[in-house]
Amino acid sequence: MEFLLIFLNYLLMVICVPVTVAFVALLEQKVLGGVQIRLGPSKVGYWGLLQSFADAVKLFLKEISLPRMSNFSFFFAMPIMSLFLVLFLWSVFPLIFGGVSFELGIFFFFCVSGVGVFPILVSGWTSNSKYSLLGGMRSVAQMVSYEVSLAVVLLSLIWVSCSLNFLMVVESYKFCWGLFIFFPLALIWFASSLAETNRTPYDFSEGESELVSGFNTEYSSGSFTLIFMAEYASIIFMSFLFSIFFLSSSISFMIILKGFFLVFLFIWVRGTMPRYRYDKLMYLSWKSFLPVSLLCLCYYLMMFF
Secondary structure, three states: OHHHHHHHHHHHHHHHHHHHHHHHHHHHHHHHHHHOOOOOOOOOOHHHOOHHHHHHHHHHHOOOOOOOOOOHHHHHHHHHHHHHHHHHHHHHOOOOOOOOOOOOHHHHHHHHHHHOHHHHHHHHHHOOOHHHHHHHHHHHHHHHHHHHHHHHHHHHHHHHHOOOOHHHHHHOOOOOOHHHHOHHHHHHHHHHHHHHOOOOOOOOOOOHHHHOOHHHOOOOHHHHHHHHHHHHHHHHHHHHHHHHHHOOOOOOOHHHHHHHHHHHHHHHHHHHOOOOOHHHHHHHHHHHHHHHHHHHHHHHHHHOO
């Protein structure tokens, strides 16, 4: 009975994440419409609420283009693998009941998120397009660089909470939000999350003005939709992680509300910030975020030894 409850909970999560992606995409269109002083979606459904579902149906029904010189098996497998890895990552999200308690949940998160660079690199390579290959290489360099900063930030949280379990990390901050204890690290985490999920102002893997859409240049219809869904599911997950680590003192429904507020911040940044320059992006990671996060780690090591 307990196994059935766990299975149903995670099955429900797998169903809810793509539906949430659709509404987050609609929220982004609405917010960007407001930022740019225009209406945004307003025709499909009441107030445009069904616009994302209409877009999904249109994309999945469109004809699939096949690059003649590409490796077909890997070309079609990579978008599926990308979405699978993100959905698999959601299994570490702490649930109030009916979930699996990962004793090494944070370590598992880093292992799976580290593998997430391979679908992007292989997608660019199998497309047999120089634009896709360059976009994939730039994206992998960017994601690997900012994963180092994320790892060092999490080392400070792990040291203070003395656990790799998400539930224990939240419980260790029940008297004070982690945001007040780790304020500089919270800012680094948020900026690194933008780079890790390829969002503005760090969207160099999909910079249309320079890269002809980057690693997914040759993808269309359903394959492009899967890549799109994986990116937005990753954005939602990183927002919820920020809520767990820095804005929560217990596992409750408020984590979800705070997570969606962080999703709104992701969209707000896209509507207000210009795109960064690529060399400055790499300097920011290796010459700013990494030294600061290492200094903070040394400080917490001495304070909580």
